[in-house]
Amino acid sequence: MNTLRISLACGNYDRTRALFDGRAPIEGCEVAAVALEPEEAFHRAFRYREFDVTEISMSSHMMTTARGDNDYVAIPAFISRVFRQSGIYVRTDRGIATPQDLRGRIIGVPEYQITANVWIRGILQDEHGVRPEEIGWRRGGVEEPGRGERAPIDLGPGIDLRQIPADKTLSGMLEHGEIDGYIGARAPSCFLRGAPNVGRLYGDDYIEAEKAYFRRSGIFPIMHMVGIRKSLAAAHPWLPVSVYKAFIKAKELAVRDLGEICHLAATLPWMVHHLDEARALMGQDFWPYGLEANRHAIDTFSRYHFEQGLSKRRVAPEELFAPSALDLSKI
Numbered sequence: 001m002n003t004l005r006i007s008l009a010c011g012n013y014d015r016t017r018a019l020f021d022g023r024a025p026i027e028g029c030e031v032a033a034v035a036l037e038p039e040e041a042f043h044r045a046f047r048y049r050e051f052d053v054t055e056i057s058m059s060s061h062m063m064t065t066a067r068g069d070n071d072y073v074a075i076p077a078f079i080s081r082v083f084r085q086s087g088i089y090v091r092t093d094r095g096i097a098t099p100q101d102l103r104g105r106i107i108g109v110p111e112y113q114i115t116a117n118v119w120i121r122g123i124l125q126d127e128h129g130v131r132p133e134e135i136g137w138r139r140g141g142v143e144e145p146g147r148g149e150r151a152p153i154d155l156g157p158g159i160d161l162r163q164i165p166a167d168k169t170l171s172g173m174l175e176h177g178e179i180d181g182y183i184g185a186r187a188p189s190c191f192l193r194g195a196p197n198v199g200r201l202y203g204d205d206y207i208e209a210e211k212a213y214f215r216r217s218g219i220f221p222i223m224h225m226v227g228i229r230k231s232l233a234a235a236h237p238w239l240p241v242s243v244y245k246a247f248i249k250a251k252e253l254a255v256r257d258l259g260e261i262c263h264l265a266a267t268l269p270w271m272v273h274h275l276d277e278a279r280a281l282m283g284q285d286f287w288p289y290g291l292e293a294n295r296h297a298i299d300t301f302s303r304y305h306f307e308q309g310l311s312k313r314r315v316a317p318e319e320l321f322a323p324s325a326l327d328l329s330k331i
Contacts, residue, residue, distance in 0.1 A: 004236060008033040009041045010055035010226065014257070014265070015287070016079055018250035027242040038080065038224060045072065045227065046150055053243055055079060056227035059115040059310065060151055062302065065319055066311035072227030075240050075325040076291045077247035080224035082185070083210035084119045088201040089174065089191055090181035096201065099128035105180035106136040108170035111149050112161055113310055115301075116185040119221045122304030123213070132308055133158045138179055140164035142171055142188055155309040174198055185223070211281060219297045220282065225320075233322055240322035248289055255287070291317060291326050 006026070010016050012035035018024035020033050034051075036044075042057050044050045046064070049071050056072055064070035090096040096105065102124065109117050124130040137160060141147035145167055155161060164173065173179045175190035175198060182188055191198050202209045214220060226247060233240050257265035261272045268274070278286045288294060298317040306314040318326065 003030045004028055004239070005030045005032070006052040006232070006239075007031075007050070008053045009036045009044070009051040010053075010079060011035065011038055011041075013079060014254040015251040016247070018253045019246055023253060024246045024250040026246040028238065029242065043150055049229065052229050052232050054227050055224050057115050058222055058225055058298075058301065059113050059118050059305065061225065061227060061320060062305050062315050063113065063151060063153075063310050066305075066313050066315050071230055073230050073233055073240070073322045074225045074227050074320050075244040075247065076294065076321055077226045077244055077251070077289050078222045078224070078287075078294065079226060079247070081220050081222050081287060082116070083213065084116055084123065084221055085202050085209040085213060086200060086206040087116055087120055087185060088181065088183050089188060089198060090201050091174065091177060091179075091197050092199045093177075093197040094180050096181065099124055099130055099201065102130055102181065102201075103134045104136075106138055108138045108140065108142075108164070108173060108179045108182040108184075110139070110142050110147055110170065110184050110186075112137060112139060112155070112159075113149055113151065113153055114185060115223045117183055118301065118304050118308060118310065120183045121308055122300070125307075127213070127216075133160075135160075137161040138164050138170070138173070141169050142182075142184060142186055143169055145169055153310060159309065214282060217300075219300060220286070222294060222297055222301065228322065237324065240325045241328065244289075244325045244328070251287065251289065291321060 006029050008019065008031050012020060020035065038055055041055045042060060045054045045056060046060055056074065061070060061072065061074055095101060121132050139161060140163060148163065164170065170182050171188035171190045174182050174188055175195045200206055226243065228240055228243060258275045259272060264271050295317055302315050302317065305311045
């Protein structure tokens, strides 16, 4: 078999780094790897289909799968996961002390459809009874004006979603009190600068809120997965498993490095302690790949996605993935 030349775009995380430095090669492939911020990878993949293998948004992949126009098929390597109680920012001078206080407020979003916001809205409804219809949503760039949805959405009449003025940003509007809060994957710069009257809804206790959420739900929210161009996977049926095995190997190397107390892999003094703490709460494999270990999380997200009007039907978890990547051989 001749070597297949493929392009790869994803974040240069510890769990993907071995794909960039060659320690986790993709069998049968010569890889041109490009390290990109996730938003850029998504934009270039979903708008222009530039990459053969790419980090993809779970929300966008689910939406295009439900419509039947997805250009990528995924493997169950979940290279970005984040608890999202930390992603709710509010004006601290508006009497917003609990999730229920978000009812009737004006809240900014960079895009309504992004995965982080689907999780946050779902958690607000499931755990606190706050429905998306009870909030006024304002969409735009967090730091740069002019951002819109990366793919068309049709939410129906019950959702108040409006674009902010073309010369404004959500961070600026939050700082100047033009909106009551913001939810998203990135912290707004006004918060990072310590702007007056801007803080997290959960304050400095957000980690405890996120731990409590995991204890109740068993969910470590998935943000991004890895997509392979469908036409390429069809032409080379062996490719999804080869790519998946490489991502598994890269994650194994990253976790091994985190546990090395002789010479710390990350620039944090108690990294090994944090690793032990995560395992005590979440289990030995606290960042699992594979469908079965993540079925509950994916099915919950699919329900949120459908209930929020982003999918026209509820997508079964298996539909997202190349079947061969769900059935690896065992020795």
